[in-house]
Amino acid sequence: MIFYAPNGQRRPIRLSQETRQFAYDSLNRKYGLETQKTPAVALDDTKNFETLTPIEKYDLAISKIAREAPVRVCRGELISGAATLGSAIHHSVPATYRSEAIYTGVSHLTIDFETVLRHGVGYIRGSAEQSLKKHLGSEREPFLRSCLNCLDAFEVWHRRYLSALENIPDYERNYKNLQRVPFEPASNFYEAVQSIWFTFAFVRLCGNWPGIGRIDWLLGDFLKKDLRDGNLTLDEAREILAHFFIKGCEWICGESSFGNGSGDAQHYQNILLGGIDENGIDVTNEVTYLVLDILEELGIGDFPTTVRLNSQTDEKLLRRVSEVMRYGGGILAVYNEELIIQALLKDGYNLSEARKFANDGCWEVQIPGKTYFTYIPFDSLQILQRQTLDSYKNSIDYSDFEALYSRYVNDLKKKIEAILHDKQRLFTESGVNTAVWKWKPQIPCTVVSLFEQGCIEKGVSYFEGGPVYNICSPHIGGLADTVNSLYTIKKLVFDERRLTLREFLKVLKNNWDGEEALRMYVINHYSFYGNDSDEADLLAARLLNDFADICNGIDGKCGYRFPAGVSTFGRQLEWAPDRLASPHGKKAGDILAANCSPTPGSDREGATAIIRSYCKADLSRLATGSALDVKLLPASVSGEDGLQSLISLMRGFVKLGGFFMQPDVVDAQILREAQEHPENYQTLSVRVSGWNARFVTLSREWQNMVIEQNEH
Amino acid sequence: MNTKTDTQLTVTEIQRFCMHDGPGIRTTVFLKGCPLRCAWCHNPETQKRERELLFYSNKCIGCGQCVKICLNDAHSFNGNHTLDREKCTACGDCAKSCCSAALEICGKQYTIANLLYVLEKDRAFYGDTGGITLSGGEPFAQGCSAVTLLQACKETGLSTAIETSGYFDPSLLEAAVQYTDLFLWDIKDTDDSRHIRYTGVTNIKILNNLKLASDLGAKIRLRCILVNGVNTDREHYRNISDIANSLSKCEGVELLPYHAFGGTKAVFLGLADNGKKEWIPTEQQLGTAKNILHSYGIKVL
Numbered sequence A: 001m002i003f004y005a006p007n008g009q010r011r012p013i014r015l016s017q018e019t020r021q022f023a024y025d026s027l028n029r030k031y032g033l034e035t036q037k038t039p040a041v042a043l044d045d046t047k048n049f050e051t052l053t054p055i056e057k058y059d060l061a062i063s064k065i066a067r068e069a070p071v072r073v074c075r076g077e078l079i080s081g082a083a084t085l086g087s088a089i090h091h092s093v094p095a096t097y098r099s100e101a102i103y104t105g106v107s108h109l110t111i112d113f114e115t116v117l118r119h120g121v122g123y124i125r126g127s128a129e130q131s132l133k134k135h136l137g138s139e140r141e142p143f144l145r146s147c148l149n150c151l152d153a154f155e156v157w158h159r160r161y162l163s164a165l166e167n168i169p170d171y172e173r174n175y176k177n178l179q180r181v182p183f184e185p186a187s188n189f190y191e192a193v194q195s196i197w198f199t200f201a202f203v204r205l206c207g208n209w210p211g212i213g214r215i216d217w218l219l220g221d222f223l224k225k226d227l228r229d230g231n232l233t234l235d236e237a238r239e240i241l242a243h244f245f246i247k248g249c250e251w252i253c254g255e256s257s258f259g260n261g262s263g264d265a266q267h268y269q270n271i272l273l274g275g276i277d278e279n280g281i282d283v284t285n286e287v288t289y290l291v292l293d294i295l296e297e298l299g300i301g302d303f304p305t306t307v308r309l310n311s312q313t314d315e316k317l318l319r320r321v322s323e324v325m326r327y328g329g330g331i332l333a334v335y336n337e338e339l340i341i342q343a344l345l346k347d348g349y350n351l352s353e354a355r356k357f358a359n360d361g362c363w364e365v366q367i368p369g370k371t372y373f374t375y376i377p378f379d380s381l382q383i384l385q386r387q388t389l390d391s392y393k394n395s396i397d398y399s400d401f402e403a404l405y406s407r408y409v410n411d412l413k414k415k416i417e418a419i420l421h422d423k424q425r426l427f428t429e430s431g432v433n434t435a436v437w438k439w440k441p442q443i444p445c446t447v448v449s450l451f452e453q454g455c456i457e458k459g460v461s462y463f464e465g466g467p468v469y470n471i472c473s474p475h476i477g478g479l480a481d482t483v484n485s486l487y488t489i490k491k492l493v494f495d496e497r498r499l500t501l502r503e504f505l506k507v508l509k510n511n512w513d514g515e516e517a518l519r520m521y522v523i524n525h526y527s528f529y530g531n532d533s534d535e536a537d538l539l540a541a542r543l544l545n546d547f548a549d550i551c552n553g554i555d556g557k558c559g560y561r562f563p564a565g566v567s568t569f570g571r572q573l574e575w576a577p578d579r580l581a582s583p584h585g586k587k588a589g590d591i592l593a594a595n596c597s598p599t600p601g602s603d604r605e606g607a608t609a610i611i612r613s614y615c616k617a618d619l620s621r622l623a624t625g626s627a628l629d630v631k632l633l634p635a636s637v638s639g640e641d642g643l644q645s646l647i648s649l650m651r652g653f654v655k656l657g658g659f660f661m662q663p664d665v666v667d668a669q670i671l672r673e674a675q676e677h678p679e680n681y682q683t684l685s686v687r688v689s690g691w692n693a694r695f696v697t698l699s700r701e702w703q704n705m706v707i708e709q710n711e712h
Numbered sequence B: 001m002n003t004k005t006d007t008q009l010t011v012t013e014i015q016r017f018c019m020h021d022g023p024g025i026r027t028t029v030f031l032k033g034c035p036l037r038c039a040w041c042h043n044p045e046t047q048k049r050e051r052e053l054l055f056y057s058n059k060c061i062g063c064g065q066c067v068k069i070c071l072n073d074a075h076s077f078n079g080n081h082t083l084d085r086e087k088c089t090a091c092g093d094c095a096k097s098c099c100s101a102a103l104e105i106c107g108k109q110y111t112i113a114n115l116l117y118v119l120e121k122d123r124a125f126y127g128d129t130g131g132i133t134l135s136g137g138e139p140f141a142q143g144c145s146a147v148t149l150l151q152a153c154k155e156t157g158l159s160t161a162i163e164t165s166g167y168f169d170p171s172l173l174e175a176a177v178q179y180t181d182l183f184l185w186d187i188k189d190t191d192d193s194r195h196i197r198y199t200g201v202t203n204i205k206i207l208n209n210l211k212l213a214s215d216l217g218a219k220i221r222l223r224c225i226l227v228n229g230v231n232t233d234r235e236h237y238r239n240i241s242d243i244a245n246s247l248s249k250c251e252g253v254e255l256l257p258y259h260a261f262g263g264t265k266a267v268f269l270g271l272a273d274n275g276k277k278e279w280i281p282t283e284q285q286l287g288t289a290k291n292i293l294h295s296y297g298i299k300v301l
């Protein structure tokens, strides 16, 4: 029973043998495969189904799911409840009519576990009842009735677990806890974990993928009290919490969640640790460390975890984070909360609200339990290629770089306005720029609406403007490549005047054919974004600033905020076939930069230079976030020196004003890829007896040796 | 103008984000020139004090530009690209004009002011532990200039370390100790006849300097290369332990198993690949070395 560590080190053992076995089974698809066997409930026998309103159909589905989803109690589980319908794994409400899924699920949100823990789901029912009274007879009534129907369904499902647990031996504690939670407030740590889990499991069972949010902040006080009163030991608490993580792997089934090869552990169930609370007090507590223990021991990657850092972050925490990070796999990432809070203030949130930030289950920042979130990704490079440079037609010319740049910013603006326009058309009744607007009816999503503040009060669903904040964030992609392209044109055409713009565009139109020397010149003689050289970096900063200006200049008449963000996620793959040859030496179809990272192969100075390049932009103007991936080799962060380096890297990231960083300690697989495509792994350094060698500069034979070393 | 910051140094490379040239994150400056000629040298480009031309034939796309540029006709094409090093004066003209960076001048001149500019860049990452490391080559082969650089770093609040062979003019030591937070001191071999055979110089000067440095209060980490069949004997490990124990502030010993990475670099210089696999020590030899050092109460880093 080995829990794989990409760095080849042995993971420590703290959990009981039974818990480890449970984790092993869960990670090895036992429950995921079981879940796939019962994909959905069927609504075919419903009379006059077609004549029902969408929300009536939805309520029927949820109620049937609650009544019919298989009840699963795993051997030895310390907390109960399971999302056992397979379609939910694929983002659908798991209910079909004539074999068709009726609705899609909801993701990119973190639900309001705080209310569930402190007041109980019963309190939410009370609010719904009150709101219904207020809105009786109005157009909001059906939604509020749906809320009560879904809460009924939740209770039905809850009772099924109670009766399943009541009569089997060894589950008395599960039974006892579930008698109170989640409908009543949690009164101790164990109940609190069960309460979050049960609510999470129900929301997931209904096809949604919520994030978890600040788990240590949610649970810390409960544990503190239990430890103080002697009701629980730390070891017991770790065991209970481990079951939360293990049960969270119940959807691992070896099949990509989206059917696109992006992996089977991608359900946006992110977690945050550490940072300050609404009063500015550090929330780090025993739960923070227990989570790190569990991640370290089991290497569970299904709950990507981000630690909120600031300049005061305790050395003890950073050390522990680094230790866990070193095992690799990219499970732990970091936020610089000082900059993020500043960004949220600029975006109009008040201080105590800003301090509560979590994410949407992925890394985009939001206020949990209060936010509708969506982002619209677009490829800035194609805008340059196809609009500003008109697909390299020879009719295009610019007198100087500034003329070209301002045209580009204008094209960018048009793109973002188009995004806004589409969004408004989709979601509001009246056209653009109207003071009076109304949300258009959307597909039902009552289950998540129960746990988003604002929905019940207003009597409006999550998709229809119910939450307190409604965010639509344009995300710029292809940042590094656009910057490097602009920079190359500036240098080659306008500064050095090696050829005219028209001549250069012709070279690009021909995909660099017969111009290898020029291409090599560009690649080797220019210092691109990611090398800490000001010329390219300041262009990146300028572009991001202009992008933020465009987004922040949009007034939210349609009820949305439009904060800017930077991302590609995996879209650099998807965009590749549509991209033309690029000025910075890239050919049509090349796979280019991810998120805020440099163009592959263009960074020669290592991780600190990349971070410096990234931090030269004012990232506080991009309120939903900007992600930077940093790849490190296991050997380079090994030993005490390596640990110190990792700590210093994170401290530097905070000091320089970064936003979000995913340091990934990479394994032999990556090395093998580096061997095949050395041009993409220029900065990958490897520790060889006392010093770092750049991997790509080693001979093949020696590369193989290092790979073997990393392949334990 | 401050004369000190005008001081020039010959640098082969400045490497940022080094994690194993002393504690924390460091920027390492490799200085050119070394009095030793270790058979296993990992950085042969740092041996000679003079500028040299590196040729990465794998990067050359055969554009022919260098042939046109070189006034000494050092480059020629007959079937493949050859570089006649006899004719080359390392003027660097071809390197400047090579589109694919297949030619590179090794040994650029930097003033201390220029070096400080680069070394400053990662200040945010140095934190309490990291800083700058002078390496080489033998940094003190550039004499007072190296010490001046250390001093300039200390004056701007950068923590300093130096990787040294120990083979240098002892008169430099007093000032060097004053401006160096940590010495990474190579002990290649404690047996002098082997030392002479494999490095070309005696270790007496090195050990005397080490003692002097220690007497002056230097903080020292010993770095000991292990070369299978050359210095992998127990006697040597015991001697290392004795030396470590004799130092006033010894942080411990780093054992560096020989590897053959330097071999490829030699080829770029037009030399024969000096990598020898039979020199790589076994895990067992490493273990023995560690155990013996431990038994003498030495911390192995």
Ligand code: SF4
Pocket (backbone or CB within 6 Å): B053, B069, B070, B071, B072, B073, B074, B075, B087, B088, B089, B090, B091, B092, B093, B094, B095
């Ligand atoms: S460095 Fe100067 S002399 Fe040497 S090959 Fe190049 S151009 Fe000729």
Ligand code: SF4
Pocket (backbone or CB within 6 Å): B059, B060, B061, B062, B063, B064, B065, B066, B067, B081, B097, B098, B099, B100, B101, B102, B103
């Ligand atoms: S200039 Fe560079 S690429 Fe061209 S032939 Fe010479 S070494 Fe090769």
